[in-house]
Amino acid sequence: MSHRPERVTAGGPPGTSGLTLNSSAPRRALQGWDRHWFGPVAAIRPYLVRKVVLCLLALDVWLLRIPRGGRYGAGGFDVAHFQWLDGLQPLPTPDVFIGLMLSVGVLALVCAFTEPGPWAHALLAVMYTYGWAMSLHDSFQHHYFVSLVLVLFVCFPRVTAVELSPPPVAPSGRRRRKGALSDTSPPTATAWAYKLLGVTTGILYAFTAFTKLDPEWRAGLVIMRLARPLAPVEAWVGGFGVPPSVFWGSLAMGVFAAEAVVAAGYLLTGRLDDDHRPWLRGVAWLALAAAVGFHVSAETVLRLRIGWFSYYMIGLACVYFLPSSLLWAVGGLVTRPAARSAAVWSTTSRALGSGSRALDIGVTAVGAAAGAAVVVAVGFALDLPGAATVGVVLASGLAGATVLALVLGRQQHAMKYALATAVAAVVMWAAIAQSRVRLDYYVRVGFDLQRRGHRAAAFDAYERATRYGPEGLSPEILADAFGRQSGRAEDP
């Protein structure tokens, strides 16, 4: 499977399925298959998809998933998504879940910073998937979707900022040979996994659009419940004689239409970068407008409690549907600083490597030790179940990998991953410390304990929550707040 970006020549796409057929109709079908899956993609697209998703993922698991970590194994009971997993795993606990989420976030950022090999992306996919599979507490279908995305990332082409920066521009007035691309055309890549992700996303939208044909959706009952903020609009429209059923039914069908358009966009625009028919670009713009409009509405009007699903999908839509020229311009904001950092790193590494081997090893060892120390310190500073353990485990892993790298003579790689891990850990600490993660976590734990009659343990949790709450917050205030909100059947 090709993983490096390649310049596409006039001879045709570099990758093929490897199949050959003799008769003409199947041969044409096979050629169409090869053109679709192995045709060129602007290399900036798979590069940006991976960066955007991995950075969002890190913040998502730290800021949105950790606050709910207290529910895992609460009351000594939990149910996995799969019966075989229930039989295999021990009872999930907050330590295990939170430790896993912290590790997933760090690994996601390390992958975003360093473009490691497929093994790192595979490990990330497995860890993230276990994070939701371990319990039916997490039945968000978009977490399953993110798992699919992470699996496909394993097969994405490995594109670095250095290869993409600066995005080349064809000089004006230069004559091109007929049928050949300019030497300064933007790099493309064979990215069948990127295209497969597009089709997978299209299938998702197609099925979710089909759901809108349920009788409750067609009648407007679901949208009426979800879009309560639009009740004043319903009343205003009702003044013109439009019955509520027509108002809500029309909105519901609007949702269906938007999802169907987005599905069509993902399924039809796989060859946007090498098929320049105008209608294809039109479909892409329409799909982009539908996707952004729908998901922005989901967040601002419907206020759906779906985590950051909308942001993932808006990010994907922008990368898949925007013209590559626009992506190159925006992507330059990421690739140029990244390429400059890589150049500085390369120069520094060469300078260190030109000295004695002992100096090289010493610098690597000190660097890795410093990185490990940062990771351990962050783990202990977080004050969350499982965090200290994760800090020690990650630091031990870093130390072990560094020793292995030194033995294999790959000091530069060790330093790169040590630095990336330390930076990821610091970002994690900053994100959690500057947010309500710890306050929300301990309040939820306290509420659950109080509900189940464990008042003393609940007060312990409230006391920890007050360390991260506003001035004047006390365990008594939180216990009273529980009394006011109790009776809800939903997770607060």
Place this chain on the structure above:
Amino acid sequence: MVTTVFIVSWLVWQLALPLSYYFSEDVSDERFSWRMFSGLWLLHKTCRASVTESLVLSGAEGARSVRPLDLARTLYVSWVGALGWQRPLMEKFLRTRCRHDPSVVEVELSRTCPAADPSRLPSATLRMDCRAGTLSRSRVTP
């Protein structure tokens, strides 16, 4: 060749798994079918579950007492709501209650969905015989 096989297999999986929902007998399980905020989701939110446990009374041969279970004090809050419709949760919870107290001989879960059309989401009862380890289901037909 390997890549093509992977692509075809992946596409088959992406189509077959959501499609299987529409051919499944258990329409309450919408996981992996991309049915987000469906009509059934709306109906499920109105479902409520109650659980009772039958115990054999010591001394009195064959005599049983039935006690209702305070779900709010037993389960995490989101499980209480989901117990009305998530079948894997219902089944495991009943098995867990059997193991929790050896004197419990039967655990019964009753599910009602007052806002739903009974033909779409009927009231149902799940009964776990703790001694035999068997589960039986019955539906309240209109």
